[in-house]
Amino acid sequence: xxxxxxxxxxxxxxxxxxxxxxxxxxxxxxxxxxxxxxxxxxxxxxxxxxxxxxxxxxxxxxxxxxxxxxxxxxxxxxxxxxxxxxxxxxxxxxxxxxxxxxxxxxxxxxxxxxxxxxxxxxxxxxxxxxxxxxxxxxxxxxxxxxxxxxxxxxxxxxxxxxxxxxxxxxxxxxxxxxxxxxxxxxxxxxxxxxxxxxxxxxxxxxxxxxxxxxxxxxxxxxxxxxxxxxxxxxxxxxxxxxxxxxxxxxxxxxxxxxxxxxxxxxxxxxxxxxxxxxxxxxxxxxxxxxxxxxxxxxxxxxxxxxxxxxxxxxxxxxxxxxxxxxxxxxxxxxxxxxxxxxxxxxxxxxxxxxxxxxxxxxxxxxxxxxxxxxxxxxxxxxxxxxxxxxxx
Numbered sequence: 001x002x003x004x005x006x007x008x009x010x011x012x013x014x015x016x017x018x019x020x021x022x023x024x025x026x027x028x029x030x031x032x033x034x035x036x037x038x039x040x041x042x043x044x045x046x047x048x049x050x051x052x053x054x055x056x057x058x059x060x061x062x063x064x065x066x067x068x069x070x071x072x073x074x075x076x077x078x079x080x081x082x083x084x085x086x087x088x089x090x091x092x093x094x095x096x097x098x099x100x101x102x103x104x105x106x107x108x109x110x111x112x113x114x115x116x117x118x119x120x121x122x123x124x125x126x127x128x129x130x131x132x133x134x135x136x137x138x139x140x141x142x143x144x145x146x147x148x149x150x151x152x153x154x155x156x157x158x159x160x161x162x163x164x165x166x167x168x169x170x171x172x173x174x175x176x177x178x179x180x181x182x183x184x185x186x187x188x189x190x191x192x193x194x195x196x197x198x199x200x201x202x203x204x205x206x207x208x209x210x211x212x213x214x215x216x217x218x219x220x221x222x223x224x225x226x227x228x229x230x231x232x233x234x235x236x237x238x239x240x241x242x243x244x245x246x247x248x249x250x251x252x253x254x255x256x257x258x259x260x261x262x263x264x265x266x267x268x269x270x271x272x273x274x275x276x277x278x279x280x281x282x283x284x285x286x287x288x289x290x291x292x293x294x295x296x297x298x299x300x301x302x303x304x305x306x307x308x309x310x311x312x313x314x315x316x317x318x319x320x321x322x323x324x325x326x327x328x329x330x331x332x333x334x335x336x337x338x339x340x341x342x343x344x345x346x347x348x349x350x351x352x353x354x355x356x357x358x359x360x361x362x363x364x365x366x367x368x369x370x371x372x373x374x375x376x377x378x379x380x381x382x383x384x385x386x387x388x389x390x391x392x
Contacts, residue, residue: 074130074147078104080140094130094147104145121150129154162331181216188212220279235376236277238268238309242300245278249285258289261300268302270309271376272354277311280350283343284313284369291317291367308356310372320362329358347371 074091076084076099084107087099095111112122122130128151136143191208242261249259270277281300288298292315301312320328327333329348334341347369351358356373 072148074145076104076145076147077137077142078145079142082142085142091147094124094149122147127151165332184212184216188216234272234274236270236272236274238270238302238311239263239266241274241278242281242302242311245281245285246300248278249282249289258292258296259285259298259300263302265302265304268304268309269376270311270354270373272373273350276350276353277371277373280347280371281311281313283347284371287343288313288315288317288367291315293317304375305372307375308372309375310359310370312368312370314366314368316366319364319367320360325360325362328360 071088071090074094075086075088076091076095077086079085082104084099084102084104087095092099095107099107108122111124113125122132124130128149130147131150133146133148134143135146188209191212239261242263246259246261285298285300289296292298296316299312299314301314303310303312324335329344330341331345332341348358351371351373354373356371359370359372361368361370
């Protein structure tokens with residue numbers, strides 16, 4: 001009996017101990033669950049923050065890439081060995097492919113012309129000029145290059161400088177033209193009377209007169225260009241104008257037999273400033289005589305093109321080099337050691353003042369310059385039967 005009571009007490013004690021341990025384990029488990037929940041929440045928060053950071057960096061990277069592509073200049077990134085690791089679309093357009101993984105020295109040698117430029121600019125083989133700026137990315141991280149096409153800026157700068165020179169020349173000629181031309185006219189008069197029995201260009205008097213006339217022409221060119229060659233509404237008979245040009249331009253006896261005038265319609269008339277147009281044609285005639293050489297021939301002609309009259313000066317010289325065709329009418333451009341570069345610029349100025357157009361055609365067989373000007377109405381009382389006109 002006593003043993004049974006002892007066993008029951010022991011069993012009860014064991015159950016109580018078990019219950020206490022169970023409660024303790026349950027409490028520990030709940031605490032562990034709370035810690036796991038807290039850690040899970042913190043992990044989720046950290047992952048969310050990391051994800052947001054990655055998204056922000058991805059958006060920033062995309063914005064930087066779009067900005068890089070939108071830049072008007074070419075961007076090239078070099079690694080520490082000078083090899084191209086990145087570039088934008090403008091760089092691919094300017095420098096052609098391939099670029100990536102190529103040494104910059106190789107690309108530069110391939111794409112740029114070997115020119116000596118003290119301004120640190122580079123010139124492509126097609127003539128475009130690029131400015132180059134370099135920045136280090138950090139120690140042993142390479143560098144970034146920015147290339148900008150400054151061809152248009154260079155052209156505008158040169159145009160501004162040219163306009164400034166023209167403005168200075170205009171002011172100079174306005175002040176000095178009268179003082180120069182007055183004694184020049186007297187010198188021409190006296191020189192023409194030095195050798196009245198010998199009028200050839202080979203005589204000393206003839207040479208003096210020729211040089212004085214050349215100087216007078218140069219002064220006239222500068223005056224016409226500076227004044228803009230304003231147009232006067234004067235009816236001009238084209239046949240008489242070309243005959244006058246041929247006679248004046250052929251004063252040297254050697255040139256007289258080399259100039260011919262051929263007009264299919266002698267009724268052609270234009271409206272404008274006769275003196276300015278004659279000066280422009282004399283400029284063209286002088287150039288043609290020089291270009292055709294001693295044995296060459298120059299033809300003056302005119303023809304109607306709808307509501308325009310085209311006056312032409314043609315020679316059978318060797319033509320104008322292709323790389324000079326686009327520049328011959330630029331002020332101060334000349335290939336002659338003693339040239340001013342203003343003669344053809346005056347021609348274009350005169351034609352522009354008459355609302356006309358200059359057409360230049362040149363090849364190995366010679367050069368033709370056409371001055372296409374608005375035609376003038378022919379009064380019915382003065383209209384002559386259509387006939388050809390020829391002068392040689």
